Amino acid sequence: MTLTRLLSAFVARHWRAYASAAVMLATIAVLTVWIPRQVGHLVDGLAQGRLQGPDLWMQLGLLLGAGLSIYLLRVGWRLQLFAAAYRLGRELRTRLYERMTLQGPAFFQAQRSGDLMALATNDIDAVEMAAGEALLAAFDGSLTLILVLSMMTLGVDWRLGLAALVPFPLMALAFWFISNHVHLAWKDSLARFSSLNQHAQESLAGVRTLRALGLIPRAGRQFHELADHAGEAAFRAQRWEAAYEPAVGMALTAATVIALGLGGWLVARQELSIGQLTSFTMYLGQLIWPMFAAGWVLSLLERGRAAWSRLQPVLDAPLSLQDGGRLALPTDVPLHLQDLGFSYPGSERAALGGIDLSLSPGRTLGIVGPTGAGKSTLIKLLLRQFEPTEGQVLLGQLPLVEVRLEALRRGLAWVPQEPFLFSASIAENIALARPDASREAIEQVARLAAVHEDIAALPLGYETLVGERGVTLSGGQRQRVAIARALLSEAPLLMLDDALSAVDTGTETQILAHLRELREAHPERGLVVVSHRLSAVMEADEIVVLKAGRIVERGTHDTLLAAGGWYAAQWRYQQLEASLDAA
Numbered sequence: 001m002t003l004t005r006l007l008s009a010f011v012a013r014h015w016r017a018y019a020s021a022a023v024m025l026a027t028i029a030v031l032t033v034w035i036p037r038q039v040g041h042l043v044d045g046l047a048q049g050r051l052q053g054p055d056l057w058m059q060l061g062l063l064l065g066a067g068l069s070i071y072l073l074r075v076g077w078r079l080q081l082f083a084a085a086y087r088l089g090r091e092l093r094t095r096l097y098e099r100m101t102l103q104g105p106a107f108f109q110a111q112r113s114g115d116l117m118a119l120a121t122n123d124i125d126a127v128e129m130a131a132g133e134a135l136l137a138a139f140d141g142s143l144t145l146i147l148v149l150s151m152m153t154l155g156v157d158w159r160l161g162l163a164a165l166v167p168f169p170l171m172a173l174a175f176w177f178i179s180n181h182v183h184l185a186w187k188d189s190l191a192r193f194s195s196l197n198q199h200a201q202e203s204l205a206g207v208r209t210l211r212a213l214g215l216i217p218r219a220g221r222q223f224h225e226l227a228d229h230a231g232e233a234a235f236r237a238q239r240w241e242a243a244y245e246p247a248v249g250m251a252l253t254a255a256t257v258i259a260l261g262l263g264g265w266l267v268a269r270q271e272l273s274i275g276q277l278t279s280f281t282m283y284l285g286q287l288i289w290p291m292f293a294a295g296w297v298l299s300l301l302e303r304g305r306a307a308w309s310r311l312q313p314v315l316d317a318p319l320s321l322q323d324g325g326r327l328a329l330p331t332d333v334p335l336h337l338q339d340l341g342f343s344y345p346g347s348e349r350a351a352l353g354g355i356d357l358s359l360s361p362g363r364t365l366g367i368v369g370p371t372g373a374g375k376s377t378l379i380k381l382l383l384r385q386f387e388p389t390e391g392q393v394l395l396g397q398l399p400l401v402e403v404r405l406e407a408l409r410r411g412l413a414w415v416p417q418e419p420f421l422f423s424a425s426i427a428e429n430i431a432l433a434r435p436d437a438s439r440e441a442i443e444q445v446a447r448l449a450a451v452h453e454d455i456a457a458l459p460l461g462y463e464t465l466v467g468e469r470g471v472t473l474s475g476g477q478r479q480r481v482a483i484a485r486a487l488l489s490e491a492p493l494l495m496l497d498d499a500l501s502a503v504d505t506g507t508e509t510q511i512l513a514h515l516r517e518l519r520e521a522h523p524e525r526g527l528v529v530v531s532h533r534l535s536a537v538m539e540a541d542e543i544v545v546l547k548a549g550r551i552v553e554r555g556t557h558d559t560l561l562a563a564g565g566w567y568a569a570q571w572r573y574q575q576l577e578a579s580l581d582a583a
């Protein structure tokens with residue numbers, strides 16, 4: 001869809017607002033061209049001594065009334081129009097936001113978040129301006145131009161009108177040339193603003209790392225450079241825009257010279273009155289607005305077009321994950337992974353291959369292995385963040401793709417190693433999936449996640465604000481708050497993706513014991529524990545060891561120890577490490 005089609009569809013949908021703004025503008029234009037004509041009559045009347053007393057006051061009153069009406073109508077059309085244009089901005093922002101929330105990680109891997117933020121702010125503003133000011137200025141400018149030209153040629157003198165228009169085609173040529181450059185300059189400027197945004201966003205998110213590595217001055221220099229480039233690009237666009245004004249000025253000066261020369265000659269030959277020449281020169285002055293409007297409209301449309309060409313591909317990008325599912329998630333069926341394989345988009349190497357696994361309700365599956373083995377990737381496939389490239393995941397007999405994504409996401413509670421806490425109270429963060437949960441329910445899951453005492457020790461307890469503007473919780477506390485959040489969701493399958501890594505072994509044992517009790521109370525629920533620390537999986541019903549994306553060992557803790565492979569060696573190493581720590 002082009003910008004023209006987007007704007008036409010929008011105008012068609014909001015035609016009432018545009019029509020009433022257009023009526024007001026048309027009235028303004030008529031009043032505006034009526035004024036010079038009235039002034040001409042007034043001048044001739046005064047020069048000939050016909051106009052005196054109440055008549056004179058009446059004529060002056062009419063002029064004043066016209067000026068006042070123009071003022072009120074201008075306020076009216078602006079209010080109508082901007083309300084409509086804001087609606088377009090809101091629609092586009094909502095569409096972009098909704099589209100982004102439907103996209104999977106593959107989409108975000110290909111997009112820079114600074115770019116997406118720039119699209120949601122700067123670029124949508126540019127499209128909004130095109131729908132608002134540009135459209136109406138185009139209408140107003142064209143209408144004024146037609147009326148003024150008609151008054152000049154038909155209302156005053158057609159010879160004078162035609163002669164005064166001679167310089168304008170040259171100006172149109174200059175406009176065309178300038179607008180091409182303006183388009184390119186704005187496109188470049190918007191792209192540079194995106195890079196600047198990206199840099200600011202990354203630097204703020206990673207400010208601690210930059211500070212710790214002493215990289216603040218370097219990041220500052222880079223920011224300075226990007227800000228310079230963005231500023232230069234915007235200035236280049238403005239420089240081209242600035243060329244409109246001299247082009248208009250030159251055309252108008254030439255037209256005025258012609259009008260005064262020819263007009264003076266016609267007055268001398270008594271073919272034109274002084275009042276008519278006065279009206280004519282006032283009309284010439286009124287041509288300034290349509291000329292400027294043309295330059296301004298072109299610039300706004302070019303900017304809108306540049307922004308739309310960046311925005312549209314993101315709005316129309318196919319969803320990286322299609323939701324073809326129709327069914328709700330069953331609450332207690334076994335999970336089967338059949339010959340599952342996966343390669344990340346653009347990656348030659350398979351991250352997972354030949355994975356066969358099952359998890360029955362009420363049981364625990366442990367997944368361990370060296371770093372980069374594919375543990376988190378397996379969880380991402382279960383969450384359908386990515387689609388397997390081989391094999392499939394079955395729930396009972398049902399392929400995972402048959403389940404509605406939204407039902408799936410509610411049915412699987414996932415706690416990552418570094419959970420995200422929102423800028424809200426701890427209670428709100430825990431109750432994310434169930435905002436109506438009672439305080440008792442929230443405290444109960446916090447006790448199960450062994451974080452209740454930590455929360456109670458905070459000055460405002462459960463009402464303590466966390467996240468960017470609140471207190472900073474330790475890594476272990478954040479993980480436990482996230483576990484409490486997952487437990488409150490009461491999802492049939494809980495997946496801990498190294499979610500106990502920052503918790504000490506004593507607390508880990510306590511949490512795992514609580515989870516076991518919970519599963520005994522709810523035998524339909526299952527648990528998947530991914531961990532580097534083997535103590536977190538030692539009680540699992542089955543443990544699989546992944547290496548380079550393949551299952552290399554499987555069994556219970558005891559059988560794996562007896563097998564004497566990676567698991568046994570790693571267990572001995574971790575036991576030794578723990579005893580050294582304790583010593």
Ligand SMILES: Nc1ncnc2c1ncn2[C@@H]1O[C@H](COP(=O)(O)OP(=O)(O)OP(=O)(O)O)[C@@H](O)[C@H]1O
Binds near residue numbers: 347373375
């Ligand atoms: N988004 C991604 N794009 C491309 N490759 C990826 C992506 N995420 C992970 N990989 C690669 O896939 C492989 C498996 O990674 P994964 O994160 O699943 O390992 P892991 O066992 O969870 O590691 P760790 O224990 O360090 O968390 C690694 O080789 C990794 O480099």
